[in-house]
Amino acid sequence: MIVAGAFTGAFHFIVHNPHFLASKTLDQIELSAAALGIALVVALPLGVVLGHFHRGATIAIGASILGRALPSLVLIGIFLTVLGIGFRNNTVALAVLATGPILTNSYESVDRVDRDAVDAAIGLGMTHVQILRRIELPLALPLLFTGLRVAAVTVVATAPVAAVAGGGGLGDIIVNQASYGLSGVLGASFCVMALSAAVFLALFGLQIAVTPRALRATKVPGNLSGKEPA
Amino acid sequence: MSLASGPVIPNFGKGSACVRGDHTFCWDWVRDHWNDTLSPALVQHIELTVIAVGIGFALAFALALLAHSYRLLEQPFGIVSALLYTIPSIALFQLLVPFTGITWTTVEIALVAYTLVILYPNITAGLRSTSPEVLEAARGMGLTRQQVLWRVELPLAVPAIIAGLRIAVVSTISIGTIAAFLLPKGLGYPIFVALGNPTPFKTEIYSAGALAIGLALVCDALLVLLRRLLVPWARLRFA
Numbered sequence: 001m002i003v004a005g006a007f008t009g010a011f012h013f014i015v016h017n018p019h020f021l022a023s024k025t026l027d028q029i030e031l032s033a034a035a036l037g038i039a040l041v042v043a044l045p046l047g048v049v050l051g052h053f054h055r056g057a058t059i060a061i062g063a064s065i066l067g068r069a070l071p072s073l074v075l076i077g078i079f080l081t082v083l084g085i086g087f088r089n090n091t092v093a094l095a096v097l098a099t100g101p102i103l104t105n106s107y108e109s110v111d112r113v114d115r116d117a118v119d120a121a122i123g124l125g126m127t128h129v130q131i132l133r134r135i136e137l138p139l140a141l142p143l144l145f146t147g148l149r150v151a152a153v154t155v156v157a158t159a160p161v162a163a164v165a166g167g168g169g170l171g172d173i174i175v176n177q178a179s180y181g182l183s184g185v186l187g188a189s190f191c192v193m194a195l196s197a198a199v200f201l202a203l204f205g206l207q208i209a210v211t212p213r214a215l216r217a218t219k220v221p222g223n224l225s226g227k228e229p230a
Numbered sequence: 231m232s233l234a235s236g237p238v239i240p241n242f243g244k245g246s247a248c249v250r251g252d253h254t255f256c257w258d259w260v261r262d263h264w265n266d267t268l269s270p271a272l273v274q275h276i277e278l279t280v281i282a283v284g285i286g287f288a289l290a291f292a293l294a295l296l297a298h299s300y301r302l303l304e305q306p307f308g309i310v311s312a313l314l315y316t317i318p319s320i321a322l323f324q325l326l327v328p329f330t331g332i333t334w335t336t337v338e339i340a341l342v343a344y345t346l347v348i349l350y351p352n353i354t355a356g357l358r359s360t361s362p363e364v365l366e367a368a369r370g371m372g373l374t375r376q377q378v379l380w381r382v383e384l385p386l387a388v389p390a391i392i393a394g395l396r397i398a399v400v401s402t403i404s405i406g407t408i409a410a411f412l413l414p415k416g417l418g419y420p421i422f423v424a425l426g427n428p429t430p431f432k433t434e435i436y437s438a439g440a441l442a443i444g445l446a447l448v449c450d451a452l453l454v455l456l457r458r459l460l461v462p463w464a465r466l467r468f469a
Contacts, residue, residue, distance in 0.1 A: 074439035157318035
């Protein structure tokens with residue numbers, strides 16, 4: 001009874017505050033998009049170039065381990081002391097969080113491209129840029145997109161934590177049970193969940209859409225699929 | 231240890247000039263509050279992680295063995311688990327509150343769910359990765375299905391299982407800090423408290439943050455060491 005009551009309360013909250021929730025959701029999307037944009041600009045070219053030259057495996061693997069080991073709350077706290085409260089520090093903290101998966105996957109995806117295909121391209125006299133654009137990137141896309149998806153979902157799912165540092169967004173409601181009550185907290189939690197799931201599904205769909213037709217038959221790569229070339 | 235009664239944290243207005251001035255890092259604060267703030271938080275965080283990963287691993291292992299023996303649930307689980315993993319921890323903790331209240335159990339249920347979702351696919355993938363030739367050879371030697379599982383497939387799956395454990399442990403430590411939104415426990419709590427001050431208290435954020443990151447890196451290194459001991463032949467590729 002209590003459980004059912006709590007959840008109907010949450011749905012009432014959602015139904016009665018659509019504009020409020022929508023504006024909070026937009027705040028959260030804005031924050032997430034800014035963070036993801038920064039991470040993309042920094043990590044994607046770096047990972048792709050390192051992967052192309054098969055250099056810096058330590059950086060890429062280190063980024064994945066460190067990226068996972070850095071708790072969002074810690075990052076937000078640290079950047080708050082440096083950049084002050086508000087949008088800027090949260091954006092940077094979330095961008096750092098997104099850098100790990102993007103850097104690792106963009107590196108791995110290009111690094112793992114079949115050497116025979118690259119050798120053939122070299123034999124045809126292609127330049128580095130041509131090899132990257134016509135051979136490596138298309139073949140790397142599925143794994144590359146896995147990194148983007150993980151990063152995007154991580155950022156959107158973590159953005160509510162930024163509420164402790166003036167983040168705005170749905171987290172403001174979740175951390176403020178005193179004002180919004182349990183139904184508000186639960187309602188906002190549902191919205192956060194729906195938003196993450198929507199981002200996940202959208203990027204999953206996009207990933208399938210951008211994967212070259214010939215590669216679609218194979219499974220969408222996870223971290224373990226695919227044997228290592230000896 | 232301060233003898234003053236009343237709220238010890240954030241401890242403004244007391245303590246050394248460094249603490250009162252909120253300088254970058256005050257070792258004396260760390261010394262004074264190791265016993266009443268940092269050390270208990272660290273111990274709680276370790277407990278939180280051990281329980282979550284322990285239960286999660288046991289469940290994932292049992293499920294993976296079942297699925298492997300009966301060839302069940304292979305493909306759909308991948309997507310379901312990926313979707314489950316997208317549920318933000320901050321939301322999942324809250325959504326469990328109507329069922330289990332604002333308790334330690336709520337936090338553990340959420341963390342077990344995440345570890346399960348990480349470990350199950352890794353264990354099944356590890357079990358499935360045995361090459362057909364090896365399986366054939368094992369059967370040719372007259373091993374039963376059970377013997378093949380325990381003597382051939384499982385040992386060969388160890389690198390993948392440990393790779394999964396590394397992700398699970400490090401993620402649990404990281405997500406565990408979010409538990410502070412629900413309960414005054416774990417390494418997230420000192421940070422949560424420090425952020426709640428009108429001027430966030432830097433030393434508390436840095437020291438608790440460093441402990442959380444350090445704990446994750448130490449556990450990760452220990453698991454790498456464990457893999458070296460268990461499967462010295464395995465390459466360092468399953469990062």
